[in-house]
Amino acid sequence: MSGGIAPPPATRRIENMSHRNYLLCRRSLLMAMGTAGVTASAAPSFAQTDPLPSWNSGGSRSAILDFVARVTKAGGSDYVPPDQRIATFDNDGTLWAEQPYYFEGLFAFDEIRRMASDHPDWANIEPFKSVIAGDMKGLAASGAKGQAEIVVATHSGMTTQAFNRTVANWLASARHPTKHVPYTSLVYQPQIELLAFLRANGFKTFIVSGGGVGFMRVFAQNSYGVPPQQVVGSSGVVKFETGADGKPVLMMEPRIEFVDDGPGKPVGINRFIGRQPILAFGNSDGDKEMLEYTTAGEGPRLGLLVHHTDAEREWAYDRASHVGRLDKALDEAGSRGWIVVDMKKDWKTIFPQT
Amino acid sequence: MSGGIAPPPATRRIENMSHRNYLLCRRSLLMAMGTAGVTASAAPSFAQTDPLPSWNSGGSRSAILDFVARVTKAGGSDYVPPDQRIATFDNDGTLWAEQPYYFEGLFAFDEIRRMASDHPDWANIEPFKSVIAGDMKGLAASGAKGQAEIVVATHSGMTTQAFNRTVANWLASARHPTKHVPYTSLVYQPQIELLAFLRANGFKTFIVSGGGVGFMRVFAQNSYGVPPQQVVGSSGVVKFETGADGKPVLMMEPRIEFVDDGPGKPVGINRFIGRQPILAFGNSDGDKEMLEYTTAGEGPRLGLLVHHTDAEREWAYDRASHVGRLDKALDEAGSRGWIVVDMKKDWKTIFPQT
Numbered sequence A, B: 001m002s003g004g005i006a007p008p009p010a011t012r013r014i015e016n017m018s019h020r021n022y023l024l025c026r027r028s029l030l031m032a033m034g035t036a037g038v039t040a041s042a043a044p045s046f047a048q049t050d051p052l053p054s055w056n057s058g059g060s061r062s063a064i065l066d067f068v069a070r071v072t073k074a075g076g077s078d079y080v081p082p083d084q085r086i087a088t089f090d091n092d093g094t095l096w097a098e099q100p101y102y103f104e105g106l107f108a109f110d111e112i113r114r115m116a117s118d119h120p121d122w123a124n125i126e127p128f129k130s131v132i133a134g135d136m137k138g139l140a141a142s143g144a145k146g147q148a149e150i151v152v153a154t155h156s157g158m159t160t161q162a163f164n165r166t167v168a169n170w171l172a173s174a175r176h177p178t179k180h181v182p183y184t185s186l187v188y189q190p191q192i193e194l195l196a197f198l199r200a201n202g203f204k205t206f207i208v209s210g211g212g213v214g215f216m217r218v219f220a221q222n223s224y225g226v227p228p229q230q231v232v233g234s235s236g237v238v239k240f241e242t243g244a245d246g247k248p249v250l251m252m253e254p255r256i257e258f259v260d261d262g263p264g265k266p267v268g269i270n271r272f273i274g275r276q277p278i279l280a281f282g283n284s285d286g287d288k289e290m291l292e293y294t295t296a297g298e299g300p301r302l303g304l305l306v307h308h309t310d311a312e313r314e315w316a317y318d319r320a321s322h323v324g325r326l327d328k329a330l331d332e333a334g335s336r337g338w339i340v341v342d343m344k345k346d347w348k349t350i351f352p353q354t
Helices: A059-072 A103-118 A120-124 A128-133 A136-141 A143-155 A160-173 A189-200 A213-217 A220-224 A264-272 A285-295 A328-336 B059-072 B103-118 B120-124 B128-133 B136-141 B143-155 B160-173 B189-200 B213-217 B220-224 B264-272 B285-295 B328-336
Strands: A086-089 A204-212 A231-242 A248-258 A279-282 A302-307 A339-342 B086-089 B204-212 B231-242 B248-258 B279-282 B302-309 B339-342
Touching (some): A103 A128, A103 A160, A120 A128, A128 A136, A160 A248, A189 A204, A189 A279, A213 A231, A248 B285, A264 A285, A285 A302, A302 A328, A328 A339, B059 B302, B059 B339, B103 B128, B136 B143, B189 B220, B204 B213, B204 B264, B213 B231, B264 B285, B285 B302, B285 B328, B328 B339
Parallel strands (some): A086 A279, A302 A339, B086 B204, B086 B279, B204 B231, B279 B302
Antiparallel strands (some): A231 A248
């Protein structure tokens, strides 16, 4: 291990967060997977400046440290100039939790309930009726059409500024249904450290998520140190208009513009970043194409997947989960050399200490 | 003038460039406009480290220096934290020339001629026939439909990588039809200095152009110091596919996805940057909404327009030009407090010294 790796300037504390995938559904399973392709090896020791204190020694940690050492070693055969050190991270299930449902979906449900008093008709109309009653089975029965109606009701018909305020208010007050903490307390401490470590080594860190780009940008800077212009996500159509006061506003329209998921992720990377990443980190089949695109490039490349294996501290799910389904990407990991991070074994701490 | 303004680290030299607006047409006039709302005032002196050596003393230069001094003065009432110092620049006619036609259009015409031997049928089919014959009147007669066919023929049906190589090859070999220099020699030296000056003062500089995003990214880093992820532009649909060799590729499809012009510019800014700029620089009616959006924000804001008034060193055109038409935005400049930069008076040098 090279001694030339810079430690992060200071691990950021988590302040606020939340979101997801325009309520796109995936399958679910409450079982931990066993072995995950992680090869055991001795990790380097860091006397005083361990850049990844929440990562246990093992193959995952070693692979990360080794990769960063190689691409930053000036004169080395794997050296990558800083402007090409692009790292992309999925958000839900990769940077923060996504159970019992994508947090942006839970935001939308909370919003429907908050807005219900202004919409008395909702009490008798699906999917609103089920959301207001907390009947998730009823909601599921309304299918994709019902979910789209919830997205429209909560993600359009307002200015981008008004939406940002709504999300910020929700993040400040809402509590996770089973963990009973703010959603922004459910970011993954090992990943916060990894993001900071990469940036300290000249990487630019991007979020590339199926979640709504406007939703994520409200908390990405504070929670992850990722500024708005480095957040790539799904989006609805936005229209430039002149407000009643003569000032320009951006109105959110009830139409999907771009779904940044699956094959949409490399497309979104090309559109927003314009460069092929050298490191990509995901946790689900929705990240498969992003990892394929990233690791197929020439020169050193690193693809990683979070495997949710810790039913005690977080959740355990993969091949049949209704959120963050990890099936095909898990099958591909071995042949493509992707690192499968076993949350239970590899992460000493999962959530930030409060 | 505050002494706290940092000079740019070293003004970058121009290396290569080109582009425009998916051949969208505007009107043209080969007459210089007279007064342009620029108020004369004493410019500050910079003994050894003049950050804008190609700008003449006068109101435009003073307004820029004053604005940067105010927003960077810690503790001042107009102080803006670095992460909010977002500056957006149009490209054609603002960062480089756009006569006799948007350079990306000239690229497309050159490409049609280069590809003609593989398409013998083009010799008898419009708009290709006119392009091959160099008959611009015949091309104009083919209208928007003809122009769209040229865009499709030159900007789709290939991978993004192949397109990038094509643009790079063209930039390296093509010469401007009347200036007889590489297109990348027709960037504006005063703007290169301004971009560097802003960055030296903590700004992030973005391009926000009607031109094709993929086209601009090929030269924006070398010519302007603007990396790919800070280039916002028009785009076609891109599709993720697996190539014949099993490797993922991004194929450019023959469909427009987004037109980053006029009201599309604030939309593009919201989509890519996610923050309202505090400084915007354009040169045409296509920049009007970007300047409105930028200067309507709270706190210190600066809107600027290049007025092409120099028929001798560059070109002189505005209200009736077929490219870079400047009409409504010029009318609005006075009431909105936008700075109209008079190229002839305000720029000591226009193109980089070779």
